[in-house]
Amino acid sequence: MLDEAEIRMHARRFMAGLDLSLIAQDLSVYTKKVQAKLRKEELEPGESGYTLTKRDGSSVIIVNERERLERQRFSICHEVAHIVLELKSDHRDTPSWSYAKRDENEIACDIFAAELLMPLDAFKRDADQEPPSFQLVERLRGQYVVSFAACASRLAAVSDYPCAFVTMNARVIRHASRSKALRDLRAWIVPKSPIPQGSVAQRLVRDEEWSGEDDAVPQDVWFQDWPKGYDLIELAKHYPSYEETFSLLWFEQDSGPDEPVNNFAGVPAEQDDGGLRELDGHLSFSKRR
Ligand SMILES: [Zn+2]
Missing domain, CATH: 1.10.10.2910 (Arc Repressor Mutant, subunit A)
Known part of the structure; x- marks a missing residue:
């Protein structure tokens, strides 16, 4: 394989x-x-x-x-x-x-x-024009004629900004794709854990809404063992009939920590949920188990 x-x-x-x-x-x-x-x-x-x-x-x-x-x-x-x-x-x-x-x-x-x-070089060049945002995802979607999930996931993988794309089913996190900048900060999203309380995704699932955005989600809502005091932006989409929910998470400029966060759980092993190992432009994967 x-x-x-x-x-x-x-x-x-x-x-x-x-x-x-x-x-x-x-x-x-x-x-x-x-x-x-x-x-x-x-x-x-x-x-x-x-x-x-x-x-x-x-x-x-x-x-x-x-x-x-x-x-x-x-x-x-x-x-x-x-x-x-x-x-x-x-x-x-x-x-x-x-x-x-x-x-x-x-x-x-x-x-x-x-x-x-979404050819890597061209997509990355276009993605790096501006910080992640709803408008950027929509613009790239239109330009490359791809789905929201495909586009946002690719964006999170190639972005120079600290950014993540999270795939969820009705209850739990299936997979998180993190940009290199976010991995370098040791922001870790726990796979198979419940959709976190206080996230936009959780609100959409609860209220059966399709789309929502919040520019002040405390980062410790999403990231394991993360210090309080930082906010991130979350853009989420929920598809009730498929029981699928997606969130794009990113930092406003200068709003996140400058240094890698000391995570008492240690540096987690790269996640492998048996699903799609995310659309990462960096060729640094371990062998599929
Ligand atoms: Zn096929």
């Missing part, structure tokens, strides 16, 4: 030398490279796409035209990944964003797809 760093390297090798200037409108630069034609059809609800490969090695990628454009684009790149990585499909009926339930091959293809949709 490929680990995450290897998948990202595969994707970057696949993209090397391609003209990526038009990928926001047209992904044929990728489909052509794998000798695939694209077909849009009305598939069953929940079915995003699949690939038919012919004996001559050419393929047809079929995506569900009933789904949102950004979802279709993700499906196209996901299917390209199946072809490039030669991984079999297991498209059982799991929501695309429920990382934890997905098969390893499917997670690998999702990681590959995110690389294709």
Whole structure:
């Protein structure tokens, strides 16, 4: 099984030398490279796409035209990944964003797809133009034509700002992607712990609201063993029908600690929740266990 760093390297090798200037409108630069034609059809609800490969090695990628454009684009790149990585499909009926339930091959293809949709160098350059914010996520979403979750997660991974993207289900934290700056401060979000009291995410789940933002969430709400006296900004989205909640957390300039926080629990081991090891631009992962 490929680990995450290897998948990202595969994707970057696949993209090397391609003209990526038009990928926001047209992904044929990728489909052509794998000798695939694209077909849009009305598939069953929940079915995003699949690939038919012919004996001559050419393929047809079929995506569900009933789904949102950004979802279709993700499906196209996901299917390209199946072809490039030669991984079999297991498209059982799991929501695309429920990382934890997905098969390893499917997670690998999702990681590959995110690389294709948000090429590292260009995305990082655009993300570093300004501090994280709702407007920045929306602008990048529009520019790269990707989902909120894909965009915010990529932003947290590549940002130069202290920033995290947290994926939750109805009750617990599934995964947190932290920027290097936040990891360097030793801000640690405990996986599998309950959605914290006092967070925007928790309020949305409780009130069944879809979206909320608060620019003064005490940081010890989110970070383990964190000193009091600092506030962070939290932007959260909640999708009741999928029981999925996402939060983007970041510091206002100069509002966080300057030095790494001494964490009495020690420096935690990198988390591995068995789900998607997050969309990190830094190739520093340990092997998937
Ligand atoms: Zn797949």
